[in-house]
Amino acid sequence: MSTTRVPRPPGRPRSQQVDEAVLAAALDLLIERGASETSIEQVAQRAGVTRATVYRRFPGKTALLIQAIESVHQDHAPGAIDWPGIDPMLDDWALYLSVPRNRRMLRRLYGAVDDHPELLRAYRDSHGARRAAAEHAALARSRERGELSPDADLDALQQILGGAVLHHLGACPDTVTAGEVKAYLVTLLRQTGYRPQE
Amino acid sequence: MSTTRVPRPPGRPRSQQVDEAVLAAALDLLIERGASETSIEQVAQRAGVTRATVYRRFPGKTALLIQAIESVHQDHAPGAIDWPGIDPMLDDWALYLSVPRNRRMLRRLYGAVDDHPELLRAYRDSHGARRAAAEHAALARSRERGELSPDADLDALQQILGGAVLHHLGACPDTVTAGEVKAYLVTLLRQTGYRPQE
DNA sequence: TTCAAATACAGAGGTGTACTGTATTTTAAT
DNA sequence: ATTAAAATACAGTACACCTCTGTATTTGAA
Numbered sequence: 001m002s003t004t005r006v007p008r009p010p011g012r013p014r015s016q017q018v019d020e021a022v023l024a025a026a027l028d029l030l031i032e033r034g035a036s037e038t039s040i041e042q043v044a045q046r047a048g049v050t051r052a053t054v055y056r057r058f059p060g061k062t063a064l065l066i067q068a069i070e071s072v073h074q075d076h077a078p079g080a081i082d083w084p085g086i087d088p089m090l091d092d093w094a095l096y097l098s099v100p101r102n103r104r105m106l107r108r109l110y111g112a113v114d115d116h117p118e119l120l121r122a123y124r125d126s127h128g129a130r131r132a133a134a135e136h137a138a139l140a141r142s143r144e145r146g147e148l149s150p151d152a153d154l155d156a157l158q159q160i161l162g163g164a165v166l167h168h169l170g171a172c173p174d175t176v177t178a179g180e181v182k183a184y185l186v187t188l189l190r191q192t193g194y195r196p197q198e
Numbered sequence: 199m200s201t202t203r204v205p206r207p208p209g210r211p212r213s214q215q216v217d218e219a220v221l222a223a224a225l226d227l228l229i230e231r232g233a234s235e236t237s238i239e240q241v242a243q244r245a246g247v248t249r250a251t252v253y254r255r256f257p258g259k260t261a262l263l264i265q266a267i268e269s270v271h272q273d274h275a276p277g278a279i280d281w282p283g284i285d286p287m288l289d290d291w292a293l294y295l296s297v298p299r300n301r302r303m304l305r306r307l308y309g310a311v312d313d314h315p316e317l318l319r320a321y322r323d324s325h326g327a328r329r330a331a332a333e334h335a336a337l338a339r340s341r342e343r344g345e346l347s348p349d350a351d352l353d354a355l356q357q358i359l360g361g362a363v364l365h366h367l368g369a370c371p372d373t374v375t376a377g378e379v380k381a382y383l384v385t386l387l388r389q390t391g392y393r394p395q396e
Numbered sequence: 397t398t399c400a401a402a403t404a405c406a407g408a409g410g411t412g413t414a415c416t417g418t419a420t421t422t423t424a425a426t
Numbered sequence: 427a428t429t430a431a432a433a434t435a436c437a438g439t440a441c442a443c444c445t446c447t448g449t450a451t452t453t454g455a456a
Contacts, residue, residue: 156389165361
């Protein structure tokens with residue numbers, strides 16, 4: 001492999017530990033305080049590093065936050081998602097939405113749409129695109145199986161589900177269980193003719 | 199009338215003009231920059247007064263913003279809303295959601311849920327409560343008229359609509375027309391069995 | 397006389413850059 | 427092979443500048 005033949009550049013290499021600490025601190029602060037309330041100073045402080053060290057890696061706050069967002073989902077979920085139908089898909093969603101940290105994260109991203117649209121875009125680019133396709137596929141399988149009306153508009157259903165998630169994020173306390181989230185989603189989906197096979 | 203018999207308090211009275219200027223400035227900044235990015239300093243500057251003048255009226259930013267939000271809808275819409283059915287209701291929504299300022303305002307309120315939950319609460323208290331009842335009534339009328347399935351869950355439909363609005367706010371540019379918004383809402387609602395009478 | 401409003405103040409925190417000293421690593425000369 | 431030089435990273439400090447906060451004091455309108 002020629003990939004191993006990368007001549008190491010001269011000088012002291014950057015500490016990977018510092019890389020990770022900075023990104024983790026940035027992500028934490030994004031979730032805790034939001035994008036515009038997060039400062040380079042705070043990130044550096046939390047990462048146990050000086051501001052200059054952060055500035056060496058990132059030109060500014062936005063670039064830092066974008067990379068922090070991207071760093072989340074490159075760790076796990078390298079393979080493609082594939083749900084056999086709506087029910088297991090909702091299970092996954094419910095599990096995700098029952099973790100307060102995830103809920104806050106999503107709210108922060110949507111809440112920063114006007115000031116930092118790049119963040120939501122980075123989130124979608126880094127792990128939303130695959131999902132959309134997988135969602136569509138799951139809905140299609142369920143429709144074939146008769147769990148949905150044969151003439152159901154899958155795109156519309158997808159948007160209804162997306163809206164339901166947003167509504168839930170804004171209206172429900174972060175103490176909900178996965179079971180409650182799923183029950184909520186199923187209730188709404190039932191209005192569209194969803195009839196899960198038992 | 200004894201109401202005219204209010205003995206004027208001694209000293210210089212507060213300028214009502216300043217009152218309005220401060221509230222208007224606060225509302226503008228809330229919409230433009232968001233709650234946490236808005237400072238008393240900026241409000242004072244935009245209202246053409248000094249900080250001390252603002253502090254005399256409001257103990258802090260939150261109280262100021264709450265009152266600014268409440269000041270919007272006490273001007274117009276004093277009477278109860280009453281929609282004869284879903285279609286005119288969607289017309290009203292679409293009109294509202296086609297005004298960029300309104301869209302921004304809603305995004306700001308939802309985006310500030312984690313940091314300033316009082317703001318969304320104030321919004322709901324000051325003109326969301328009435329609406330919810332009116333929505334339910336409009337849906338009920340349409341159901342009776344056969345535009346919805348007889349066993350439609352009105353609460354669930356209401357939440358679907360609420361979610362759709364949020365989704366639209368986050369996904370669509372603020373240049374949409376009222377017609378486009380309505381088309382979007384109707385498309386989603388059709389999935390729930392909505393069949394408007396022509 | 398009494399309160400509104402302007403002015404002044406001290407403190408906190410953030411920004412981006414620059415400079416020090418030290419640690420770590422490669423490259424080149426011996 | 428050993429050693430010196432060069433290159434880079436990091437901590438720490440400082441700078442000049444800005445914005446915001448909350449209060450205290452003064453000026454002036456009713």
